[in-house]
Amino acid sequence: MAEVILNAISKSFRNTLAVDGMSMVIPDGAFVVLLGPTGAGKTTTLRLISGLEKLDRGSISIGGRDVGSETPAQRDVAMVFQQYSLYPHLSVRENLAFPLRSPILKTPEDEIARKVQEIADILQIPHKLDNKATELSGGEMQRVSIGRALVRDPSIYLMDEPLSSLDAKLRADLRVELKRIHADLGSTLLYVTHDQIEAMTMASHVGVLQEGRLVQFGSPREIYENPASVYVASRLGLPRINVLPSQLFPGSHKGPQIGLRPENILQGDGAEARVVRAEHLGDQTRLHLDLQGHAVTTLADPHADYEANAPIKIRPQNPIYFDAAGTRVV
Amino acid sequence: MAKIVIKNVRKEFGDFVAVKESSFTIEDGEFFMLLGPSGCGKTTTLRMIAGLELPTSGEIFLDGEEISQKPPSERDIAFVFQMFALYPHMNVRRNISYPLVSQGVPRAQVRAKVGEVARILGIEDILDRPVGGLSGGDRQRVALGRAIVREPKAFMMDEPLGALDAEFREHMAEELRALHDRMGATTVYVTHDQLEAMQMGDKIVVMNNAVVEQFGTPQEIYDKPRTMFVADFIGSPSMNFMEFDGELGQGTTAVSLGGTEVAVPSLREGVAGKLVFGVRPEHIGFSDESGFRARVLATEYLGTTQIVTLESPSGELKARISSSETVRPNETVGLSFKSDAVTLFNQQTEQAIRSEKNEGVFANG
Numbered sequence: 001m002a003e004v005i006l007n008a009i010s011k012s013f014r015n016t017l018a019v020d021g022m023s024m025v026i027p028d029g030a031f032v033v034l035l036g037p038t039g040a041g042k043t044t045t046l047r048l049i050s051g052l053e054k055l056d057r058g059s060i061s062i063g064g065r066d067v068g069s070e071t072p073a074q075r076d077v078a079m080v081f082q083q084y085s086l087y088p089h090l091s092v093r094e095n096l097a098f099p100l101r102s103p104i105l106k107t108p109e110d111e112i113a114r115k116v117q118e119i120a121d122i123l124q125i126p127h128k129l130d131n132k133a134t135e136l137s138g139g140e141m142q143r144v145s146i147g148r149a150l151v152r153d154p155s156i157y158l159m160d161e162p163l164s165s166l167d168a169k170l171r172a173d174l175r176v177e178l179k180r181i182h183a184d185l186g187s188t189l190l191y192v193t194h195d196q197i198e199a200m201t202m203a204s205h206v207g208v209l210q211e212g213r214l215v216q217f218g219s220p221r222e223i224y225e226n227p228a229s230v231y232v233a234s235r236l237g238l239p240r241i242n243v244l245p246s247q248l249f250p251g252s253h254k255g256p257q258i259g260l261r262p263e264n265i266l267q268g269d270g271a272e273a274r275v276v277r278a279e280h281l282g283d284q285t286r287l288h289l290d291l292q293g294h295a296v297t298t299l300a301d302p303h304a305d306y307e308a309n310a311p312i313k314i315r316p317q318n319p320i321y322f323d324a325a326g327t328r329v330v
Numbered sequence: 331m332a333k334i335v336i337k338n339v340r341k342e343f344g345d346f347v348a349v350k351e352s353s354f355t356i357e358d359g360e361f362f363m364l365l366g367p368s369g370c371g372k373t374t375t376l377r378m379i380a381g382l383e384l385p386t387s388g389e390i391f392l393d394g395e396e397i398s399q400k401p402p403s404e405r406d407i408a409f410v411f412q413m414f415a416l417y418p419h420m421n422v423r424r425n426i427s428y429p430l431v432s433q434g435v436p437r438a439q440v441r442a443k444v445g446e447v448a449r450i451l452g453i454e455d456i457l458d459r460p461v462g463g464l465s466g467g468d469r470q471r472v473a474l475g476r477a478i479v480r481e482p483k484a485f486m487m488d489e490p491l492g493a494l495d496a497e498f499r500e501h502m503a504e505e506l507r508a509l510h511d512r513m514g515a516t517t518v519y520v521t522h523d524q525l526e527a528m529q530m531g532d533k534i535v536v537m538n539n540a541v542v543e544q545f546g547t548p549q550e551i552y553d554k555p556r557t558m559f560v561a562d563f564i565g566s567p568s569m570n571f572m573e574f575d576g577e578l579g580q581g582t583t584a585v586s587l588g589g590t591e592v593a594v595p596s597l598r599e600g601v602a603g604k605l606v607f608g609v610r611p612e613h614i615g616f617s618d619e620s621g622f623r624a625r626v627l628a629t630e631y632l633g634t635t636q637i638v639t640l641e642s643p644s645g646e647l648k649a650r651i652s653s654s655e656t657v658r659p660n661e662t663v664g665l666s667f668k669s670d671a672v673t674l675f676n677q678q679t680e681q682a683i684r685s686e687k688n689e690g691v692f693a694n695g
Contacts, residue, residue, distance in 0.1 A: 037497070172567060176628050176639055183659075201630035201637070221653070224633045237633050263634045277511065281528045282552030282565050283612045283650065302549060308511075 002063030002155040002188060003028040004049065009058030010212075011044055018044040020212035021058070026156070026190055026205075031182050033191045033199040035235055036209035042192040045209070046158050049190065050077050062155045073104060078149035080159040084141045086133040092144055093129040096120065099152050119147045122181055139170040143177075150181065159191045163198065175201050196236050200224070208232050230326035233259050239286055239297040246321065248291055255321030255329035262286070265298040270315025278306040289314065332393045332483035332516045333358045334379060339388030339398070341374050348374040351388065352542045354535050356484075356518060361510050363531035364520045367563070370537040372520045373488055379518060380486045381405045392483060408477040410487045416461045416472055423457040426475040433480075447475045450512060470502060474509070484516040491526070503530055524564050528552070536560050546691060554688040555673060558680040561608050567637060569608045572644035573677060577602040585674070588643035590622040593669035595687035604677040607644070611637065613668035614649035616657070620664030629657050640665070 004026040011019040019041045026032045034042045047053040049060055051072035060067050067075045078099070086095050096116045100107040107115075120126040123143045128136060133144065142162060149157055163171045163178075179202045182189055193199060199206050200220045208216045208223065208231075216228045220236070227233035233241045242260045246253035249271050273289040273296060280302060287300040289312060298314065300306065321329040334356040341349040349371040356362045364372040377383040379390060381402035390398040397405050416425050423444055430440045448454045451471045456464065461472060470490070477485060490506070491499045507530050510517055521527050527534050528548040536543045536551065536559075544556045555561035561569040574587055582597045587607055594607075612635075624642035631653060638657050640647045642665070649665070657663070674683040682688055 168566065169568075175630065179628060179630075197632070200632055220631050224631075261634070277507070279529050280547070280549040280552070281525065282549065283610065285549075286529075302553075 004063075004156055004188065004190070005061045006045070006049070007059045007061070009045075009048060009060060010056045011048055011053060012056055017212055019048065022209075022212065022214050023058075024207055024214055024217060026188060028188055029186050031179070031189045031191065031202060031204045032207060033193060033203035033205070034207045034209055035193060035196065035199040037194055039211075040209040041212035042194075042209055043160055044212075046079075046160055046190065046192050049075075049156070050079050050158050051075050052079075073102075076155045078152050078154040078157050080146050080149045080157070080162045082161040082164055084138075084145035084165075086141055086144055086148075088132070088134045090133060091129065092120075092125065092131050092133060092136070095133055095144055096129075096147050096151055099148055105152075115151050119150050122150070122184065123147050123177070139166055139174070142166060143174070146178070146181075150185070156188045156190060159189065161193050161195075162191075164193070164195065171198075178202060196238070200236060206236075208235055227259075227320070228328050230257070230259065230322050233320070237261055239299075242296050242298075243322065244291070244294050244296065248294065249316055253319075253321060256324050257322040257326070258316060259320040259322060260296075260316050261318075262298045264317045264319070265296065265314050266317050267298075267300075267312060267314055269313050271313065273312050273314050275306045275308055275310045275312055277308060333391075334484060334516065334518070335389075335391040336375070336379070337389040337391070339375070339378060339385045339390060341371075341378060341383060342386045347540050349378070349385075350540045352537075354542060354545045356516060356533070359514045359516055360532045361507065361530060362516070362518045363527040363534045364518065364537065365522070365524060365527040365531075365534050365563075366537035366543075367522055371540040372522075372535075372537050375537070376486050376488055376518060376520050379484075380407050380409050382409070406480075406483045408480055408482040408485050410473060410477050410485060410490050416469060416476075418462060421458055421460050422453065422464075422472050422475075425461055425472055426457075426479050429476060429480045443479055444475075447479045450478070450509065451475050467498065467502065474506075478509075478513065478515070482515075484518065487517065487519045489521055490519075492521075499526075506530065525566070528564070536563060538563070544691070550691060553671070554682075554691045555608075556682050556688075556691055558606065558608070558675050558682075561673065561675070561682075565610060567611050567648040567650070569610050569673075570614070570647045571675075572607040572609075572642070572647070574605055574607060574644065575603070576605050578605070578674075578683075588622060590620070592622065592667055592672075594672045594674060595670055595685040597674070598684040598686065598689050601674075601676060601683050605683070606675040606677050608673040608675055608682075609667050610671065611648045611650040613671040614647065614651075615666045615668070616649075616651065616655065617664050617666040620666045622665045622667075623662055624665050625662050626657055626659050628659060 006022055006024045008021045008023050009019055010021050036042050048055055093116055096119060097112050100112045120129055125143055163174050203220055206220050206223050207214050210231055216223055216232045224236045230243050239262045244258050246256055246258040271291060273291040276288040276290050279286040285300045285302045287298050289296040323329050336354050338351045338353055340351050364375055366372045374383060378385050385398050389396050426444050426447060427440050448457055453471050456468060491502050531548055534548055534551055535545045538559050544551055544560045552564055576585055578597055579600045580597055584591050584593050624640040626638060627641050628639040630637040634653060635650050636653045638649045670687060676683060684692055
């Protein structure tokens, strides 16, 4: 296990600057999630760390060692991809043992057996060890893929949207499981996703990427409660944060744009809005309002009735402010 | 505009029963969701309403007229498929015009109508563009335009957002719903995504294994599930089920769960044997006084709320509580259950047991 340091790394593909002078410290034992939309540079960052892509500029160190000239194998990283890639003709046991049989590692057989059993227990698939890989369900296959990374004891685990091809229920289960595995192993883990739920629920630290740059790094709670920009604020939270012209609400304001999470809009007095529609999601009701031509989403009591077009007064609670360019004003 | 009544409709494909006798009513102007896992019969039901499949038995009424054996062209229903197919060699205007032109509608009228539809969909500026270079969203709007230009009595939509990525999907869902609110046309919409169904629908039919499990408003289905399947399928995380043995008379207001007395809504029927105590994650609270103890396994931060996974004498539970509460893994906590939100089930039949809370849903069919 090791600390990983990215020092002003850049990478271009033809005319596209995929990673643009990014610096980041991934602390030893942390579960860091890189969050961003398609094209933000998440996967390229992962591939640069693993050595699958070569740096244009900057440096990467793993456990204090500059790895710029090392091959992927020498870097001692374990990677899990979005699409599970198992050897279909091998059993689960053989698939899990495969990385340990690498000529570089020279792991003794009894050690392999012990390790495979341990990982199978962690992933709750010990009863599947003698099945062929093709006899597994999608969720089991992805667990074996993750397991194949876990049997090794690398400096860092790199995971590229490993849950995105799974259905919602299984994804929820594996989120909890991955977090537990991370806690058990105490390993350093870098995980890439565009799914904010995964970022919020699993990460010890979230790195928010925008156009190849790291725009904020902190705990999920810090990012949610203290976003550095409109862009960051919009990445976490469902329904999304409302960003509105401040002068829609009476009183003095610290900036021209006001950011209000749906739960931070109080009803009863303040600016007059109109009900557009209530969405009953069961555990919560989302209330869509129109405030002088601006769409506003807030939360409401699941059992209250709201008529379309009914007037409703709203006021901000714990607002955060942004300047005209979307940068946070404190 | 149209009211659609489905009455004892059944569909067999050879030996396979795709839909067992199903009945429900779609009111005029409703946004109506057919929800269920793959293979449950929801798409077959939709195709029977549209006339793309003929029912083996049963009746379908469109505005009072029985249409179950009529060809699609005589039903005045527009179908929007998951993969929206546009004519690639035609521009946007001609794609939208096509259904009218092929019906022989006069040119001037077609032009006026297409203009109106383009305005509703906000695509006036792309009318003369070829469809080839359009973004996914615009393509979908054009496909919708082609469906609404005919002013059919009703729209059938088969997972129209299924192929889109999450962010865009959310946006299109809002747009579709807003379009419906402006036009007020009866819409029947198939999805396997429970959140989409809850979000967009006025009413939901939940299907499973070719059977209609429940039919009602989103909140009613969420609060008062009639079966364990519905309780589990709707809501995320899904409802917690805790098994217990009991012999409960009518009027029972408490049950024994892992040795602790727990209040439940007053029962309207007696029941004995293997039972299930169902409670949603947001209806579990932490309370030091409670004798029902559980150990915290994990917490998941979600911004406003957090999901806590717990190990209890009755199995693993998930609770949704405010993020402002501090919870540590491995600590033992007392749990309380919001009594008027609890549903009991018969484990054998998987049906909800009638109580003062849910008896209303047993009345409507």
